[in-house]
Amino acid sequence: MKGALEGITVLDLSRVLAGPYCTMILGDLGADVMKVEAPGGSDETRGWGPPFQNGVSAYYLCANRNKRSITVNLKTEEGREIIRTLAKDADVVINNFKTGSMENWDLDYDSLKAINPRLVYCSITGFGETGPYRHLPGYDYIIQGMSGLMSITGNDESGPMKIGVAMVDILTGLYSAISIEAALLERERSGQGQKIDMSLMDTAVSSLANVASNYLISGAIPRRLGNDHPNIVPYSTFRAMDGELIIAVGNNRQFATLCEVMGISEIAADERFHTNEARVNHKLELTGILENRLQIKPANEWMELFSQHNIPCGPIATMDQVFNHPQVLAREMVVEVDHPEAGSVKLVGSPIKLSRTETKIERHPPIAGEHTVEILQQAGYSHVEIEQLKKNNIIQIYQEAYTL
Structure with missing residues (x-):
């Protein structure tokens, strides 16, 4: 053809x-x-x-x-x-x-x-x-x-x-x-x-996409966010027992499921974290809670659990891992x-x-x-x-x- x-x-x-x-x-x-x-x-x-x-x-x-x-x-x-x-x-x-x-x-x-x-x-x-x-x-x-x-x-x-x-x-x-x-x-x-x-x-x-739009609408000059997202939380890299993984929660339903799988379901009802807007405003507090809990298991175990419950997550792969990935x-x-x-x-x-x-x-x-x-x-x-x-x-x- x-x-x-x-x-x-x-x-x-x-x-x-x-x-x-x-x-x-x-x-x-x-x-x-x-x-x-x-x-x-x-x-x-x-x-x-x-x-x-x-x-x-x-x-x-x-x-x-x-x-x-x-x-x-x-x-x-x-x-x-x-x-x-x-x-x-x-x-x-x-x-x-x-x-x-x-x-x-x-x-x-x-x-x-x-x-x-x-x-x-x-x-x-x-x-x-x-x-x-x-x-x-x-x-x-x-x-x-x-x-x-x-x-x-x-x-x-x-x-x-x-x-x-x-x-x-x-x-x-x-x-x-x-x-x-x-x-x-x-x-x-x-x-x-x-x-x-x-x-x-x-x-x-x-x-610059959404970052440009954020500035053009708000007039606020964005700062460097590292691996964080300016508009969504939790949406970043997190440290587990043996290394880092990515968690990218995009809505309240996914966040509630994340908290349940991690054994901290009460967090989803906390007014500081109940909505994405609230989570953005209390990002440092939430990140500390999540990373403290993530320390009890290796990254691969967490990713397997998250994937079973359709929580977006993934590893930070090196080039050898990428080009040998099935x-x-x-x-x-x-x-x-x-x-x-x-x-x-x-x-x-x-x-x-x-x-x-x-x-x-x-x-x-x-x-x-x-x-x-x-x-x-x-x-x-x-x-x-x-x-x-x-x-x-x-x-x-x-x-x-x-x-x-």
Whole structure:
């Protein structure tokens, strides 16, 4: 069965994480993604590590499967002409160069729209293409700080903390994929492409969700809550006899059941804890009572009891526990792919489960320039033209794939 985006061609001029993560999603869904880098490979993540597997960066492997690779020197007019040629038949172009770079190269939306009016063009920048910060570079870590995310992450003792992964990049990649798919769907009605202006800062601010709404409604600046919830109690990590567990009680019925299972049913009727609003106002008192009671059993015993009574709870798993978890394995969230240099590598599977047009991993994360010849030949370049481009250092060809 063909993928949902089979027949969609994506020209990917992005690097690092937000853009590559977006195009990996599109590739998993069946799109033909052509990853464009400078000769030698200009995606910085190729060198980010350790860890490496046979010289191949684990970071690079996480966001670049289901793509073909072509290396082109965009600093030359001949190289930029290759991009224009490929863009003529592309459905999507995505880049994350600094604002103004694509205009300087005549590879901006207006320039490419002139040769392909159906083109969907996605630009990912730190702050977007309007506003006083539009020319500044953007990095996930900096944006986490500027957007307010760090101000609510951590606790009073830790100080502001960043999220453990580059979550702003990930979310921007997801929003970009959604935007591209929406633009492609709209194109079916209008016949026209359009430009998508994605900003890491916009994405980060939108991810504040209920915390932002709390501030906008109340005017109160939220403090760092650690693992607590600003609106629900008990909804946090709690220490049992041998370690921590998560308890996430969302309503009064669940709270009454929790108290009954823990052998402190009288607490549910206490006016300090009878409603969620009351529990929020008396959080420290309730937390002390719960943690004192939790000390009588190991965490796993409590979680088994809670689960039997449909009380939301769970462990704080380490990576080895996650990737050996029977549910994770059953859902094929760990996959193995053969790579010509790294050997057999394990990758995180796709969370997208479609009943007919299932996601597939059909290509390993490519070596820089691995498909240069293949892509240029498909675009109509002759043997002589490709050889001349190689001779002039406009392109670089991965030698094991050099089949002219």
